[in-house]
Amino acid sequence: MDDGHIPSSSQSPWLPFESRRRARDEKREAVLRTAVALFLEQGYHGATLNEVARRLNITKPALYNYFRGKDEILYECWSIGNELVDDCIAETSASTGSGLSKLRKLIVRYAELMTEDYGKSLVRFDLRDLSEDNRKIVQTAKRRIDGAFRDYIAEGVEDGSVKPCDAKLAAFAIAGSLNWIGHWFQPGGEMTGRAVAEEFAIRLTEGIATTATRKTARKAAVPAAEKADKPPRNGNAPREDESEHHTRAAARAAGQSKRARGRLR
Amino acid sequence: MDDGHIPSSSQSPWLPFESRRRARDEKREAVLRTAVALFLEQGYHGATLNEVARRLNITKPALYNYFRGKDEILYECWSIGNELVDDCIAETSASTGSGLSKLRKLIVRYAELMTEDYGKSLVRFDLRDLSEDNRKIVQTAKRRIDGAFRDYIAEGVEDGSVKPCDAKLAAFAIAGSLNWIGHWFQPGGEMTGRAVAEEFAIRLTEGIATTATRKTARKAAVPAAEKADKPPRNGNAPREDESEHHTRAAARAAGQSKRARGRLR
DNA sequence: CCCGTATATTACCCGTGGGTAAAAAATAGT
DNA sequence: ACTATTTTTTACCCACGGGTAATATACGGG
Structure with missing residues (x-):
């Protein structure tokens, strides 16, 4: 038996x-x-x-x-999104290259996040709906994200890849543009999240890049993360980003396991 | 008074x-x-x-x-903001100049609006809190605003003042950046609404302008050094915006009188 | 087969805040 | 001063939804 x-x-x-x-x-x-x-x-x-x-x-x-309650659910949603952003920043910071290059990488990753649910939760949810404690955590995290953009810009100014500018305001301009994606993008449109992200990475840095000498600016300034040397008409060649997806997925899994888990009563 | x-x-x-x-x-x-x-x-x-x-x-x-109710108050708040935007667009459209020039004018005016309460209401309020009818009105108006940005960009591309680009996406990028002002700006900070507006007008068009805005760009690029001690240059003096305020005030008054007034039961 | 634990359901509480009816107070006209 | 109209208040309703207590069900281990 x-x-x-x-x-x-x-x-x-x-x-x-x-x-x-x-x-x-x-x-x-x-x-x-x-x-x-x-x-x-x-x-x-x-x-x-x-x-x-x-x-x-x-x-x-x-x-x-x-x-514990509705607001905790809201916070946890935001928290997952925040971990994804943290991963973006960590990956970007770990990469080598000019400040401008890092900035562009962060923009691409952040923009794509804004096309996903958990990413949107970062910019669509209202801080005031959270508990006092959680609100403070979120505010701190928001400053950290803003700081990342600012740091890369400042880094770019120092290494000469970015025109001298007010890093604070430039960061606001870029981040604002990206955050707004979370308000208008919805899957099923004519562009994929990735396509939007890459387009924005170019558009948002065109104005502050030093190498912005007409058309050569794009190709020269975005060598690593850019495969757009071909006419951006076709959305092929999704191959080169395989490694990134791997990293993203791994980091995400790790993040989940490390996140405070539901109260084990 | x-x-x-x-x-x-x-x-x-x-x-x-x-x-x-x-x-x-x-x-x-x-x-x-x-x-x-x-x-x-x-x-x-x-x-x-x-x-x-x-x-x-x-x-x-x-x-x-x-x-009639809370949601109508919300709608009326939005409505005032919308009239102010309409005025911005009307004034800009009435002006002469290249598409880029018009775009910049619109950006300045729109950005400054985003630093005021009624302007913020355009981007901070949730459409879903409105009645079905009012929601449709708002959605239509939003498309109109987006269309204005898009039109100026397209106009600029045609007259050569703006680099060829995807007008739709460029408009999203610019408008997003501006809309986000309504989320972070609060009076009393280190910059006035007007200062932010003018800085953004330069920053947001640097990337797509065919003619690099040399002096203006330079001036904007070195704000840290002389931003504080720089009062309005030339004889313009602090009242250089009088004409605009006049126009604004007049249009606003007209708008109020023409807006549907409280139900005369 | 029974018991302990985790999980889910039923039934309920209740604070909140938008909204309303009717009375009262202010206002205007004659 | 009297009346008609508008404006404001007092006092109230009640739908909604977050949250909870008590109860039932599933399940694993001895």
Whole structure:
């Protein structure tokens, strides 16, 4: 009778526990995915927890097994987006090149983030809907992001790849343009998120790049991350960014595991 | 004009108990001024009509003599901002010059609007809080504004003042940058709204202009050194914007009179 | 088979705030 | 001064939705 199906339980006593914890995390994430989509779709105040639950085929109180309340769900959505931004910055900072080159890399990654749900949550959600503590965390993180843009610009000014300019205002101009993507972009349009991102990287740095001598500016200034030397008419050659996707995915997974997990009561 | 008395409160037609004999329209406008400030300060959902009324030294039901409901107040706030934008576009369109020149003018005016309450209401308020009808009106108006940017860019491309580019995306980039001003600018900072506006007009067109704006660009590029000690150069003096203020004020008054006024029950 | 734990459901509470009816106060006209 | 109209207040309703307590169900281990 010892057909021994499902050996997992007999072999490792703590594996079931692990699998259960994993299942729990997966449910938690499912809640967040649903919530972020609904919040973006109907607005935080327009969306109800009943509707979130309904889309998950559960009922509202079940959500409270994973989150303390609505505002915590909002915060967690934002938190995931923030981790993705952190990854962008980390990857960019780790790269070598001029300040301008780093700036362009950050713009591409950040812009593409703004075309995704969790990225949008960074700019579409209202700080005032968060608890006092979480609001402070978000504000600090926002300053950090702004600082990254500013630092790259300043770095570019020093190494000569960027024209002398007010780094603060230039960063506001660039970041504002990018953040606004999160307000108008919706998948299914004529351009993919990546296409928008790369176009913006060029457009937003054309004005401050020193090498902006007419047409040569583009090609010379964007050698590494740019494959647009071919007419930007076709969206082919999605190959060179494979490594980036790998890195992105890995960092994201790591981020998730390291993020504060749902209260294990 | 000078209603100088009782410095304790701001400008409320209801101030003390008597002397409540002002025109209906003025009261209506006072409500909107208070409401737009509160909505921006606490968010539409965070702000209550009770608080709006309290700041005006009246009670909530009194508001319903001038507006049908909260969402109509929101719409009227937006509507005033929209009229101001319309004025910007009209003035710009009436001016002569290259497409680039018009674009810059529009940017300056639009940017400065974004530093004011009614301008901010254009980009900080959520369409979904409006009634179905009003939402459609707003959406149409938004497209019109976007179209103005796009048209000037296209015009500039044709007359050679602007480099060939995707007008749609360029407009998104510029308008996004400007709209974001409405999210971060608050009076009392180190820069005035006008200063920000002029800086942005240069920065945002540097990338797409065919003629590099030498001197203006240079001036803008070295703000840190002499930004503080630089009063308006030449004889323009601090009142060089008088004409525009005149135009603005006149147009605004006209707009108010032509805007649908409070339901005359 | 039973028990303990985690998870989910039913049923409910209740604070909030938009909105309203009716009375009161102010205002204007004659 | 009296009346008609507008404006404002007092007092109230109630829908909505976040949140909770009590209960039921699923499940793994002994």
